[in-house]
Amino acid sequence: MRLAIQLAYRNLIGAGLRTWLNVIVLSFSFVVIIWLKGIMAGWDHQAKNDMTRWEIGGGQYWHQAYDPFDPMTLEDSHAPIPSALSSEIANDEAEPILMVQGTIYPKGRMQSVIIRGIRPGQTLLDVPTQSLDTLTEVIPAVIGSVMARTSRLEKGDYAVLRWRDVNGTFDAAEVLIADIFASNVPSAEAGQIYIPLEKLRSMTSLQGQATLVTFRDPEPEREAIPGWTLKTKAELTKQIDELIKTKTTAQSIFYFILLLLAMLAIFDTQVLSIFRRQKEIGTYIALGYTRQQVVGLFTVEGTMHAALAAVMATAYGLPFLLWQAKVGWTMPMDTSQFGMAIAQTLFPVYTVGLVVTTVLIITLTTAIVSYWPSRKIAKMNPTEALRGKLQ
Amino acid sequence: MENSVIISIEKLVKQFPMGQGVFTALNEIDLTVQKGEFSGLIGPSGSGKTTLLNIVGSLDAPTRGEATVLGQPISKLGPREAARLRKENLGFIFQSYNLLQVHTVYENVEFPLLLLNIQAAERRKMVMDALEWVGLTSKEKSKPPQLSGGECQRVAIARAMVKRPSLVLADEPTANLDAANSHHILQTMVKLNEELGTTFLFATHDEKVISYLRRKIYLLDGKIDKIEHVAVNDTVPS
Incomplete structure (x- = not known):
């Protein structure tokens, strides 16, 4: 695996602009998804906090x-x-x-x-x-x-x-x-x-x-009082949870489209790589790789786009995300007309879970998308591949 | 030179499907190659020399018969065993060099050693030794697109030789080179054959290569037509 990572890194860096275009698109997905999810988490946090302060207490x-x-x-x-x-x-x-x-x-x-x-x-x-x-x-x-x-x-x-x-x-x-x-x-x-x-x-x-x-x-254990109904904080903020859930589901479509575009770029690159690098695939096999190991190498190579994208996203995304957390995002329209607990300026909240989940989902998706076209290598005839003959 | 058999081929047949029938590329080949030989399969296009080289290199399997390389029967090897045979014992030199284009000269030569999990310091020494054999120490940081054809083939030789394989298989190694480069390459290989005792088996129809061979195995229509032995002093490194 270490060798595959080492070789994949060399191949990716050597591929130059093609790699960086994919990495840029993918890193953009990282930043946008984390930012949007952060906005939702921030809204949830702010809405519940405001409701607590202004209306429902504990x-x-x-x-x-x-x-x-x-x-x-x-x-x-x-x-x-x-x-x-x-x-x-x-x-x-x-x-x-x-x-x-x-x-x-x-x-x-x-x-x-x-x-x-x-x-x-x-x-x-x-x-x-x-x-x-x-x-x-x-x-x-x-x-x-x-x-x-x-x-x-x-x-x-x-x-x-x-x-x-x-x-x-x-x-x-x-x-x-x-x-x-x-x-x-x-x-x-x-x-x-x-x-x-x-x-x-x-x-x-x-x-x-x-x-x-x-x-x-807000202690959860409160006694029942005849003629009165106990409404816990969780029950009273349930509508916020449901609203955020609905919004998150709608946003998921956006994430899906964003990821789809990034994955399409990775898939294209993989297909093109396998199409153009047949001689190289044959060479790997001649030098001692099995076909399955070459499949693994190409899968690691594709997946490494996600790793490079994470590094790139950290480079430009981290300052952006931190700046957003500090100054917030002011919505261009008047939110008081929305009929829901929402501030004019939302402050995104990023959790470790949010970042880790996003990175894992994108990396896993990239790995699957990279593996998919690479399976073709397992069916290649190495002698034909060595001659660069299309299969 | 130790006179042990490194390649043993018996009644080897290789057929490819063609339309409704089959095309017989190799027909009842019997051949043995001794350790340290500098020999070649000679014949026109379609005579079966590359097919035979691929089978010996465990990149292909015979339809019938057997090719035993370094004691391992090719037809019985699974993908992992075949890959191990290539990784540990065989070196390949191709007509079109087949270098990894985005890797440097050093990285290309280093590649077989990475597969063998050789330690970094030892790897460095072995790579530099190999580059010295082919006279390319100054080009270690260059990438293949920056090299001439002759230089690329010398890198390919270094890559094939760096792990000191028992057998080097060279398929038309001079086909893309001019005469001067061809002789340079061949002299390098002769020198490695003599100094390291590596067995070389060529597939060629290039007269320049043929002139260096000490055993010439002529193939015609998938069969061995004749075999010529040349005394060491009769080879012509001109």
Whole structure:
């Protein structure tokens, strides 16, 4: 094997431009695949991190009637906070949130919203609720940048908010937009308006009640609470996993095309080599190689393209990949319209597993593609090959 | 010179399929070659000399009969044994040199030693010795495309001789060379035959080569037509 590697290296280097063209194409595949996979991993990491920071914490207890995909359930999705969570809430390790359907009238227009009551002093989520801790005649409110854009509200603006209390009676009051935040998490922003929890409770006559309780500690062993459904962090971020999986599957087609082009170049080179180097093949056999060893030599030679490509990819790809990890990739379009947790700038995350898997897949594919045409050598007549006669 | 048999051929027949029938390239050949001989298979194109050389070189197998080379029956050798015979005991010189084009002169000559797993230091010495025999030490870093035809064939001789094989098979070694280069090459081979005792078997119809042979085996239509022995002093290295 060592000899085959030594000879294959000499042959490849000796082949000059033909080798380097293949190596360049293959190294490009290495870098692009690692970069794209890094972007996906970065997106996954960032999306889950943002969801944790802005919405789900370490997991949540949902009122059993609560369904985030059906706003009509909000009417019945509230109950007194379970006593089992009282101490965690008192220690700021859990945060109760009451959710009520409402309507906001920004500058004379009308928009359905979900009113979220949250404690102004909470530290569990990054929502700037401290802005709610203010003395004002109107209700202080915090909204996300997506909501601000759709409602054309700005910090300091006033709007009328209408809601129904527990008895179904409509009421309305003026809210002041005390702060606007940007989170990259659409479900925490779009159509959501945050006001002080106690204020919402008094507005709706739902004293001491909540729709969900977000806890800080993501420990997996949490006890079941009657009337409440435990949603672990893994469950709450499952949609991100599914979304990334779908995107990754779509990307795989791109990887396949990219690899196909690179492999086509390798395959062509191998076929051309076997076609043009018959005399050389005959010489190897005359000097003491078996035909199978020549097949092995040509396979190693083809596979070595991948090894050289990995070296080349390291030379120009590593600085590029590191630079990307540092500055990130800013998408040219506005990601807040995407309806999914995605930042405007994605920072690729490369793991050892990602790099090793990519290198192994490309090398293995190259080996197979190199071996495939080389099998022809095993059927060659060495005396014909020595004369360079095409077989 | 020790007078032991290095090649023994008995009733050897080689046939190739041709259309609906077969073409008999070698027909009932009986021949022995002694160690240290400088002999040649002589005949026109199609007489079967290259076919016989290929069988002796274990690159081809007889249809019937047997060729025993260095005690090994060619028809019974598997691919691995045949490859080992070539690797350890045989040297080949071809009409069109068959050098590895992207390798340097040094690397071309080194190749058979790599197959034999010889240590680097010893390998270096053996390669330089071989290049010295053929007068190409100054060209060790050149590649075949940078060499003349004569130089290429001298590299091929060095490659064939570097492992000190028992038998060198040379197929039309001067066919692509001018007269001066041909004589130079042949004188080199005569010298190696005399100094190292290597057996040389040629396939040729070149008069220049024939003039150097000490045993001339004439083939005609796949059969041995006649064999001539020449006294050592009668060979003509002019």
